[in-house]
Amino acid sequence: MNENEHLPPATPKKAITYASYLRVDELLALQSPVSDPPEHDETLFIIIHQVYELWFKQMLHELEKVKRDFRENHLYGAMATLKRCRMIMKTLVQQLDILETMTPTDFNSFRERLETASGFQSAQFRAVEFMLGYKRPNMLGFHEPGGPGQALLQHHLQMPSLVDCFYAFLIHRGYSIPVELLERDLTQPTETNAQVQDALLDIYRTKPDLANLLELMTDFDEGLQEWRYRHVKMVERTIGHKPGTGGSPGADFLRATLFKPVFPDLWAMRHRL
Ligand code: HEM
Numbered sequence: 001m002n003e004n005e006h007l008p009p010a011t012p013k014k015a016i017t018y019a020s021y022l023r024v025d026e027l028l029a030l031q032s033p034v035s036d037p038p039e040h041d042e043t044l045f046i047i048i049h050q051v052y053e054l055w056f057k058q059m060l061h062e063l064e065k066v067k068r069d070f071r072e073n074h075l076y077g078a079m080a081t082l083k084r085c086r087m088i089m090k091t092l093v094q095q096l097d098i099l100e101t102m103t104p105t106d107f108n109s110f111r112e113r114l115e116t117a118s119g120f121q122s123a124q125f126r127a128v129e130f131m132l133g134y135k136r137p138n139m140l141g142f143h144e145p146g147g148p149g150q151a152l153l154q155h156h157l158q159m160p161s162l163v164d165c166f167y168a169f170l171i172h173r174g175y176s177i178p179v180e181l182l183e184r185d186l187t188q189p190t191e192t193n194a195q196v197q198d199a200l201l202d203i204y205r206t207k208p209d210l211a212n213l214l215e216l217m218t219d220f221d222e223g224l225q226e227w228r229y230r231h232v233k234m235v236e237r238t239i240g241h242k243p244g245t246g247g248s249p250g251a252d253f254l255r256a257t258l259f260k261p262v263f264p265d266l267w268a269m270r271h272r273l
Contacts, residue, residue, distance in 0.1 A: 035110040041102045042110045048099050056124035059088055063131050063162055070165035073172035075213060082216045089223035096230045104238050118246025123149030132262040133161035133190035163190045173210065175199040190264060197269035204273055214266060221263045228258055
């Protein structure tokens with residue numbers, strides 16, 4: 001027997017640990033309150049926004065998969081991932097409960113220090129909207145020219161949206177999609193279309209497996225609208241009629257974003273069911 005056979009390696013490889021894999025030290029060094037003297041609630045305010053950004057990152061990752069599944073005609077893959085997206089959306093809504101434990105006085109103690117920073121400038125939130133088909137090219141103007149936020153939005157503005165990929169899926173399943181939708185300007189938002197609504201109606205009436213997918217998409221859409229509603233109510237109770245730090249009129253601006261679906265055809269045809 002060769003006596004070297006059972007020796008450990010000369011220089012043992014450093015084992016991966018919980019902290020090294022998740023880069024916990026770096027993660028926990030990313031909270032930098034600006035209030036001086038320190039205000040207790042600012043830590044919550046920072047952490048909750050950071051957590052939202054992480055979930056937005058995950059959501060973009062998952063929606064990319066749904067787009068791919070639609071293009072490749074994978075019904076069950078798309079459904080499994082949409083279910084996950086729906087659960088993430090529910091978590092995004094629920095997290096607002098935590099922030100609502102912060103009173104207007106608590107928030108006022110450090111609000112001025114935020115200067116013009118606002119969730120309105122979240123590039124990832126806007127990218128989620130673009131990816132879902134709610135595209136508005138003018139939103140790029142709110143991001144630093146040449147910066148990573150603008151690059152992300154530029155990318156999603158030009159790519160087919162999830163709805164465009166859904167049209168490809170409907171074609172795989174034997175439905176015809178009007179040429180004006182297939183050759184549309186991809187930088188523009190989704191618009192309702194009567195022929196697509198006819199296809200959706202046929203699915204609901206004759207194809208229960210595909211109808212489940214439509215219900216999941218409706219759930220997700222409703223979840224996003226719920227987030228918008230809960231965010232407006234939180235804003236109203238926290239800052240009332242004050243303008244936003246991002247320069248908008250505040251709650252009045254946000255109210256105008258309510259009840260706008262990202263899958264408008266799914267809502268426009270429901271009275272026919
Ligand atoms: C005390 C807590 C909060 C207040 C008072 C608040 C207030 C506002 C206001 C007034 C706006 C309108 C733009 C502006 O003028 O600033 C806005 C937009 C926005 N906020 Fe918040 N917000 C809060 C928490 C959050 C959290 C936790 C998130 C999660 C990321 C968030 C995400 C957003 C987004 C994405 C927008 C843009 C919405 C759109 O354009 O449709 N906000 N917020």
